[in-house]
Amino acid sequence: MKIRADKGLTFDDVLLVPRRSSLASRREADTSSWFTPGIRLYVPVVSANMDTVTETDMAIAMARAGGLGVIHRFMSIEQQAGQVRKVKRAEGLIVENPYSIEQDATIAEARKMMQTQDVGGLVVTNGGTELIGLITQRDVLLAPDDSAPVRTVMTLPDKIISARPHTTPEEARRILHEHRLEKLPVIDDNGQFVGLITAQDLIKHQKNPNATKDERGHLRVAAAVGVLPRDMPRAEALVEAGVDALVVDIAHGHADHCIAMIKRLRAAFPDTPLVAGNVASGEGARELAEAGADAIKVGIGPGSICTTRIVTGFGVPQLTAIMDSVAGLRQAGLDTPVIADGGIRTSGDLVKALAAGASTVMIGSLFAGCEEAPGAPVIRDGQKVKVVRGMASLGAAIGRKEREQDESAESQEDWDKVVPEGVEAVVPYRGHVREILYQLVGGLRSGMSYGGARTIRELQENAEFIQITPAGVRESSYHDVRKV
Ligand code: XMP
Numbered sequence: 001m002k003i004r005a006d007k008g009l010t011f012d013d014v015l016l017v018p019r020r021s022s023l024a025s026r027r028e029a030d031t032s033s034w035f036t037p038g039i040r041l042y043v044p045v046v047s048a049n050m051d052t053v054t055e056t057d058m059a060i061a062m063a064r065a066g067g068l069g070v071i072h073r074f075m076s077i078e079q080q081a082g083q084v085r086k087v088k089r090a091e092g093l094i095v096e097n098p099y100s101i102e103q104d105a106t107i108a109e110a111r112k113m114m115q116t117q118d119v120g121g122l123v124v125t126n127g128g129t130e131l132i133g134l135i136t137q138r139d140v141l142l143a144p145d146d147s148a149p150v151r152t153v154m155t156l157p158d159k160i161i162s163a164r165p166h167t168t169p170e171e172a173r174r175i176l177h178e179h180r181l182e183k184l185p186v187i188d189d190n191g192q193f194v195g196l197i198t199a200q201d202l203i204k205h206q207k208n209p210n211a212t213k214d215e216r217g218h219l220r221v222a223a224a225v226g227v228l229p230r231d232m233p234r235a236e237a238l239v240e241a242g243v244d245a246l247v248v249d250i251a252h253g254h255a256d257h258c259i260a261m262i263k264r265l266r267a268a269f270p271d272t273p274l275v276a277g278n279v280a281s282g283e284g285a286r287e288l289a290e291a292g293a294d295a296i297k298v299g300i301g302p303g304s305i306c307t308t309r310i311v312t313g314f315g316v317p318q319l320t321a322i323m324d325s326v327a328g329l330r331q332a333g334l335d336t337p338v339i340a341d342g343g344i345r346t347s348g349d350l351v352k353a354l355a356a357g358a359s360t361v362m363i364g365s366l367f368a369g370c371e372e373a374p375g376a377p378v379i380r381d382g383q384k385v386k387v388v389r390g391m392a393s394l395g396a397a398i399g400r401k402e403r404e405q406d407e408s409a410e411s412q413e414d415w416d417k418v419v420p421e422g423v424e425a426v427v428p429y430r431g432h433v434r435e436i437l438y439q440l441v442g443g444l445r446s447g448m449s450y451g452g453a454r455t456i457r458e459l460q461e462n463a464e465f466i467q468i469t470p471a472g473v474r475e476s477s478y479h480d481v482r483k484v
Helices: 056-064 077-090 107-117 137-141 169-178 199-207 229-241 256-268 282-291 308-312 318-331 347-355 394-407 433-450 456-462 470-476
Strands: 014-016 033-036 039-041 045-047 068-071 100-102 121-125 131-136 183-187 193-198 222-225 245-249 274-279 295-298 338-341 360-363 378-380 383-389 424-428 465-467
Touching (some): 033 274, 033 295, 045 433, 056 077, 056 433, 077 222, 077 229, 107 137, 121 193, 131 137, 169 199, 245 256, 256 274, 274 338, 282 295, 282 318, 295 318, 318 347, 433 456
Parallel strands (some): 100 121, 222 245
Antiparallel strands (some): 033 039, 121 131, 183 193, 383 424
16 A cells, blocks of 8 residues: 555646746647647547537537547447548538439439539439539529430530549639639549539638648547447447547556457557547556557546546546656657546636646536537526536436347346446536637637747646645635626
């Protein structure tokens, strides 16, 4: 038995000491950071893999705003892979399977298809991948004979302006403007039609220049998997669906079965970034990284809906957990990014977590009240609220049992014997997640300016924490006034 001489600290125990700053404006602060060594986020915030926080809508909104969503695993393999696919298809510079029509179809059919699919144009094919022509609203608008075939009004291949597969958004924009076009077919080196660039998609791209996208312009998304060998088909389906990172999700990540799962996944999917956790010690972080994890999720019990520390007596106050994990990795010569998971309530907490060495933070409850979180808002005591639940709560365990009954009798959890380590709660309805992220990033920029930091790395290098007393905590919030 041993007792550590130092104290375990969390966000409210400390403040950051202001440093001389050369930043004339908060805009000079670059908030970008790394989720994994290959995935850069302009907004270093990730939405939690909880069933009341991240499904398709949240993942799309997070990626559009410059963060990232991790889709939870408490649904069937098909549903989770389908959700990943939906995020990947939500945006892209090149529409890979645009709506097409055969050259002998009638103008009336083309018009109907454009209407029902809500698109301004169709690719005309001979039934295969060969591009025969292009037809847009303008071609059919005043066509005299609705029963005439599409080929009589379409733009012919020799008149079609096209692009190559690696065309950048800037090039596409120039070509479309120069020729006053709305659609640009993409043709590969073998003359095969591979997709369509549309003006609408370019406009979306311009609207969210800092969105988290892959090299093909699709939004990025991560998804969680469990640690058992039976979770491998899930991982395979997610990789097949185009997931950008797999997150090995287990409450106590510093465990043999988690390490074994990391090794299994690493061997099966060498090119897919792997995140693993949760841990709360330098040793835990180092061993998961050495097993093959590209980023480490840190946090045992800091979450708003967590009761792990009460039920088990285990946990490390979150600021110390972040510092210990980062130190454990760096001492072993590893540059692995740390994701600070849980307990973030304010932008001040975000700044402290990053200054302590985390590369990104994961947020649950603060996002559970958003429009994009699963579930509809309800009115409780006259206030609009949404539900959030710990993934180890009784409600979540019952939900899993109900789902597993549909799937396989063997994998059923005996929920009569469940010992919950989380609670169910309600949080105020908070509108769109983009607005919350705006406030968080605004606070982060301001914090970076107080820290004299232009980058997250400088924030970490310059960080000087000071421990405060309960009087300091009281002084730190508004006091001696009545809030209006
Ligand atoms: P916040 O504070 O952002 O924390 O809501 C989200 C994180 O909490 C963890 N989590 C749990 N921890 N029991 C726990 O001890 C639970 O039932 C539970 N559910 C979620 C998880 O790491 C999440 O990202």
